Amino acid sequence: MIVTLWGVRGSVPTPMTSDEYQEKLKRVLGQANGVDLSDDEKIDAFIETMPREDGGVVGGNTTCAQVTDGETTIVLDAGSGIRPLGQRLMGSEFGKGQGEAHILFSHHHHDHTNGFPFFVPAYIPGNQMHFYGVHEALEERMVGLQVREYFPVPFHVMGSQKHFHQIEPDVPFTIGEFEITPTQLNHPGHSYGYRFHWRDKVFVFATDSEYKNPSEEEYEHYVDFMSNADLLYFDGQYSLVEAFIKEDWGHSSAMAGVDFSVRSNVKQLVIGHHDPVYADVTILEMQQDAIFYRDFNYPDSELAIAAAFEGDSYDLSQ
Numbered sequence: 325m326i327v328t329l330w331g332v333r334g335s336v337p338t339p340m341t342s343d344e345y346q347e348k349l350k351r352v353l354g355q356a357n358g359v360d361l362s363d364d365e366k367i368d369a370f371i372e373t374m375p376r377e378d379g380g381v382v383g384g385n386t387t388c389a390q391v392t393d394g395e396t397t398i399v400l401d402a403g404s405g406i407r408p409l410g411q412r413l414m415g416s417e418f419g420k421g422q423g424e425a426h427i428l429f430s431h432h433h434h435d436h437t438n439g440f441p442f443f444v445p446a447y448i449p450g451n452q453m454h455f456y457g458v459h460e461a462l463e464e465r466m467v468g469l470q471v472r473e474y475f476p477v478p479f480h481v482m483g484s485q486k487h488f489h490q491i492e493p494d495v496p497f498t499i500g501e502f503e504i505t506p507t508q509l510n511h512p513g514h515s516y517g518y519r520f521h522w523r524d525k526v527f528v529f530a531t532d533s534e535y536k537n538p539s540e541e542e543y544e545h546y547v548d549f550m551s552n553a554d555l556l557y558f559d560g561q562y563s564l565v566e567a568f569i570k571e572d573w574g575h576s577s578a579m580a581g582v583d584f585s586v587r588s589n590v591k592q593l594v595i596g597h598h599d600p601v602y603a604d605v606t607i608l609e610m611q612q613d614a615i616f617y618r619d620f621n622y623p624d625s626e627l628a629i630a631a632a633f634e635g636d637s638y639d640l641s642q
């Protein structure tokens with residue numbers, strides 16, 4: 325099972341500003357002082373040595389992740405990250421109208437659906453698009469995204485064949501070799517997390533949730549849902565201070581992710597749904613804060629912690 329992140333921003337797509345780019349450039353040039361950059365090979369080697377915030381970008385696309393085992397293509401949410409995913413898929417059987425995609429929705433807020441009208445494989449006749457959701461009236465929700473007042477091409481004019489699958493919370497279903505269980509999270513209008521079981525590996529996708537004063541029972545339910553995950557994608561939009569101030573906005577902090585991960589025996593925590601106001605350097609500082617929090621509170625923990633970057637891939641097959 326390979327998990328690839330195509331959009332890791334929360335709320336709204338967030339292109340990098342010139343100011344942020346220039347800050348990055350300044351840091352890079354500062355590090356280049358005295359380094360031999362006389363040919364492409366040496367420049368590539370220098371770039372390899374860059375810290376993450378300077379050698380790449382967090383990315384500005386909203387939530388979209390791809391889960392595949394090489395046979396089955398599953399897409400989690402259709403934020404603006406699904407647009408570049410679609411371009412990539414067009415190089416495979418999807419470009420010939422022979423592709424089959426399974427698209428699972430956590431919920432239908434704009435940042436989780438705004439990319440779908442730009443998902444080119446959905447326009448190609450012959451491609452099969454399967455939509456899954458716990459919320460009722462999934463088809464109406466999809467159609468509503470593209471009514472003429474807001475988008476020129478209606479949903480059902482897109483040429484692919486579309487299939488809708490109503491799924492139930494806490495009831496496992498299968499797609500190919502994946503066994504998948506949705507569970508309700510705490511978010512305005514409800515969001516649903518997904519637990520993927522593939523052979524002996526577990527990936528948990530838990531975005532758009534606040535874990536405010538859960539009852540013992542709710543807490544245990546979340547811990548069960550995340551238990552023994554090899555990889556947990558967690559909504560850590562807020563700093564710890566913001567998590568207190570922005571009560572009821574429906575998001576969480578990286579620290580809550582660390583607490584749940586340790587309690588649930590998670591191996592690797594990936595913090596995503598980054599707030600649009602944060603520059604890459606701040607997101608990396610928040611990652612460091614989470615590592616500090618782990619070391620301070622759980623000195624024996626071996627939990628790996630990373631901020632989500634667009635384009636990152638996690639291979640859970642080994």
Ligand SMILES: [Zn+2]
Nearest residue numbers: 334335435532
């Ligand atoms: Zn969101």
Ligand SMILES: [Zn+2]
Nearest residue numbers: 431433511532
């Ligand atoms: Zn939301």
